[in-house]
Amino acid sequence: MIPKGIEDKYEVIRILQETAATAVLLVNYKSIGALRILKAIHKASPNAHSILSEAHLLQGIKSSRIPTIFSVEDTNDMYYLVEEFIEGISLREYLLQTKLSKEELYRLAIEVCHIFEALHSAEPEPVLYRDLKPEHLILQGDKLRLIDFGIAIKKSQSATAMPLGTKNWAAPEQLKGQKLDERCDIYSVGKIIEFLQINSYAKDDFRLKKLVDKATAANPSDRHNSISDLKSQLLKLQGVRANENTESGILDRKIAVIGADCGVGTTHIAINLCRYLNSKHIETYYKDFEKNTVHHLWEHFKDSHVRSGVLYHKNFRGILNYGDAIESYTPPKGLYVLDCGTNDKYISDAQIIFYIVSASPWKTINYPYWIKDKTVYVISNFSNKLFSLKLAKDLHKKVFMYPSNKWSLSLSKDENRFFSMVLKNEKDFTV
Template structure:
């Protein structure tokens, strides 16, 4: 590391290294924040785009674009110090999840449009990214980050003919064939990303976006959508229509408690799995921990999740609310369905309580359950479950075995679907439906 930088940063890890380039993860000595230092060796073959990326990022300020902290050099290297972006690439995220909800698609698509709009309306000249692809988009909590501006160009008033930039699979025809590029070139690349994301949506949901994507991907640039704001308008209309459809759906109770008959019966597992299922199904739900166990803090400690500015932590379809986060400072909890992990304590304010009990003899509790309690059994045989349900005069849901609560199996999804339909609808809505 440069002498000028070693007095301010401590090396944590070497992320990437070649004969010409070195990328290092560092920690700032004054703040403790993590940053990335990109170093490139000084010689006649030093790529021009390295310097262009540095000069571009210096002028950009957007939550979806990495922050350039400083540039430096010594006798052997040029250095760029950037914000460290934690998360998975969009490609990794999609392949890992295999399917996403329409809400997730819209949130991702609208964030990407906003980043591209910022670049295309940059003053005094528009900036073209020219290498849009899923690998260059990082899912960082609830914020997408667009990275790698090595191929970006400033579009001056005189116009430019840039050739052979971008990745072949996502590059627009004019990039491949040496034509002039403009904002429509980025719109083509964004359309390719959208078409890839649509593969992970249910078939019936894809139809709403196929017309838009087709217009973004027209081979003839003159017939392609020319302004990113038109893409944003289309997505906003679908978003509003989606909100109206949700209003007509049956509403879930907004506070659901999960209580264990005693410690160790799996109440936290059930609570986490329910949050993941609800978010995956298109409902906004979040987990609140009212036990003494530091569940969410441990997730952060072991890098299982990342924290957003809203005081929530994010991991795949899971969302958890930190009671000491910014959301609490605002004086009100976030909007959405609260799934409260109560441990062994009851919550009288909950609209419904999921009571988790164990079929193991040493963990059984003979207790009369309240009317609003939903009985969930862990480690019960069907015969034992039937006997216990008759004693309690309640329906019992047998929770299927699953190794990871964040990855809801089909059996768990079917269980929660039945539970929602039978038990977790708002009473007001039930009466309206009767």
């Protein structure tokens, strides 16, 4: 399967892959002494024009992270394509000998997203790669590059594309031969992120696990809408802030407050946390997701006022929920305290989580797997010391007891001491 007549230009170093109709060769381009990849296919093959298609496909992608096409040529009986030889180590080989730090994990995951942003924004139409796996990602120093576009297609070809791909890496709809869009690649990128996480010191990071679960959802409609959306979520988890130069250094950070059950005091603690942080001159806003708490407070707070969708009352600032029918205001800059009720779907991009529990001897509570994460603070409310000590022993982590106080328009000394104690080890929130 070595094309006849190429000897003048190319010296065959070795055959990388060969079938009855195709060959992939490592060659030396004699005129400049550079290694290249030569892909050949017999003209009699029903897939003979795939090489031409691959060349056109790659030429529409503007990225230094994919191979450069140098030429497409033919002999009497064969077509062949010559492209850049990307020398390096595959991601799979790299992770056989390396355990990633959390920082390196995020860097590589974001690099993969950059590559697929280029593919999905290719001209004149998006390219669906369909074959992402660790063997096809090559590390060249700090740079990550993508090889082997053998089954990549233009988006318009997806309705008639053959059900090709690698099991456990390709999206379910791809292997079933269903119509595809960019979300099939999002699934594979999610699998790569999962692979990175398994081989890292962040293998128990629940936020990253939740992101992977979303990216690899069986139903495409449950995945991220775009690769840019996925990248944006990774950047949030990485800790990149929208405004790095702010004096306070905490803009666009979030503290999530979530209850183990209804009636454990989640809203009460979230509101008081907001008031505490504002009293320490940290611009903080309370936001709930499933109730109209701020509207109710507006009705009962005296001397309160509303400006640009925010309720102001002494040290409390709450985001009003106007619903989808009314145009919302641009969210103010600042730290957000998120009242999540009992729903953990809202906690994934929070830097700190307050998990509120209460002594309920008649109930059995199944604590979430992420409760042991070091960014999760367990707070025992309406409970005695014995319950809190037992819980701390069961969870193998510290449990904080919220002071017993009636609702008041100002924080008690005990509540002020409580929040100061809980946040004292968080450098961004130390006051």
